[in-house]
Amino acid sequence: MPVNVLFSARPEQWPVYEPLLTKGLSQADLDFRLATEFEPDQVDYVVYAPTSGLLDFSPYTQLKAVLSLWAGVEKIAGNETLTVPLARMVDHGLMHGMTEWVVGHVLRYHLGMDRYITVQDGVWTPDAPPLASERNVCVLGLGALGEAAATALAALNFKVTGWSRTAKDIPGVTCLHGTDGLRAALSSAEIVVLLLPDTPATENALNADTLALLPKGARIINPGRGPLIDDDALLAALDSGHIAHATLDVFRVEPLPPEHPYWAHANVTVTPHIASETRPTTAAQVICQNIIRGEEGKPFLHLVDRNLGY
Incomplete structure (x- = not known):
């Protein structure tokens, strides 16, 4: 048969x-x-x-x-x-595409590229960024996509901390898990990448409490799932200056409605669910x-x- x-x-x-x-x-x-x-x-x-x-x-x-x-x-x-x-x-095609997108935006933040791309004010300010080995990056979610992104960032010498619900072991990455591990991972993260699955346990993983754990001036990158972020809490953290910028590729409602405040926010970059496919x-x-x-x-x-x- x-x-x-x-x-x-x-x-x-x-x-x-x-x-x-x-x-x-x-x-x-x-x-x-x-x-x-x-x-x-x-x-x-x-x-x-x-x-x-x-x-x-x-x-x-x-x-x-x-x-x-x-x-x-x-x-x-x-x-x-x-x-x-x-x-x-x-x-592996999706994995490579996601890794490229994540690494590109981490490097964009790390090198301060927005400053030179979006602002040409005639002021000469030779302010070089630190080396990658001096930059703390946290990857939330260490499944296939998260592990690939974390490994690629570690290969560029970033100080990478990864967090997952269960224990993982990835060469070159400091792997944490559980509630205490999440607090520790966020407390030093200058750049946070969200690659968690969308489950009831991960909804609003970044909320008012967890955002407050991040150092002032941290940056958020979300190519994972829209519900991972409490939108109101992120907007409040951006407005207060606690979070410096967010690059968001996924949203609770897609396409993102034209009236959504993310579109007009000076410290948000919206990409239309293109991180990978x-x-x-x-x-x-x-x-x-x-x-x-x-x-x-x-x-x-x-x-x-x-x-x-x-």
């Missing part, structure tokens, strides 16, 4: 992914059928994006796994009709690898812990 793979994502993604998935599965000499429609009880795997509209998995009685095209799984992890393994997207070429490789592993009886890669939500 062929392996039936249902592609459940936006229609315009089908002509992009279909040849890539076909090529990857064909190379494994796998007897398969790939389509956007099957009878539910005939489906073995679902290649999934929340934008597809598929919400009820209960009719998929032969389903072996749901393979997400998204790194974030907060829109599906709590779905009670989904009882089979759920794998999130860990794509899933690259179809590399994402298809990840999907095919998991289908092949499933058919060989091997454990799926990048499984979501449903209790943690990521």
Whole structure:
């Protein structure tokens, strides 16, 4: 019997992914059928994006796994009709793109580039920045994306502290965890990068209390998830001067409404959710690898812990 793979994502993604998935599965000499429609009880795997509209998995009685095209799984992890393994997207293309974006904005802050790009006032002020080895950077979230970003920053000689909910060990990075670890990580952070998942436990990770832990003049970079930040608390910290600047790529409502105060704030840089994205070429490789592993009886890669939500 062929392996039936249902592609459940936006229609315009089908002509992009279909040849890539076909090529990857064909190379494994796998007897398969790939389509956007099957009878539910005939489906073995679902290649999934929340934008597809598929919400009820209960009719998929032969389903072996749901393979997400998204790194974030907060829109599906709590779905009670989904009882089979759920794998999130860990794509090295997405990882590299995120690392490049994070490193670029950390360097922008570290080198004070905004001062020379946005202000040309004719005043000669030769004020060189410190070396990276003298700059404290904190990465909140040490999953695949956070670890990659922290490792890249450490390779540039930044003093990198990483924080996660559970203990991690990353060469060149001071890894902290737990409530006390979070306080310690923030207390010396001149630049904070948010790469936590979006779960009930991480919502408003940066709030009035945690922002107050940061040194005066700290800068915030959020390419992770919008709900990680209490927007009102951040705006208050920016207005008071406690936080010098924030670069935000993700928001609770997207697109960010034109009337949102972030747009007009002098100390906020808004980017339109461009820090990174899933690259179809590399994402298809990840999907095919998991289908092949499933058919060989091997454990799926990048499984979501449903209790943690990521």
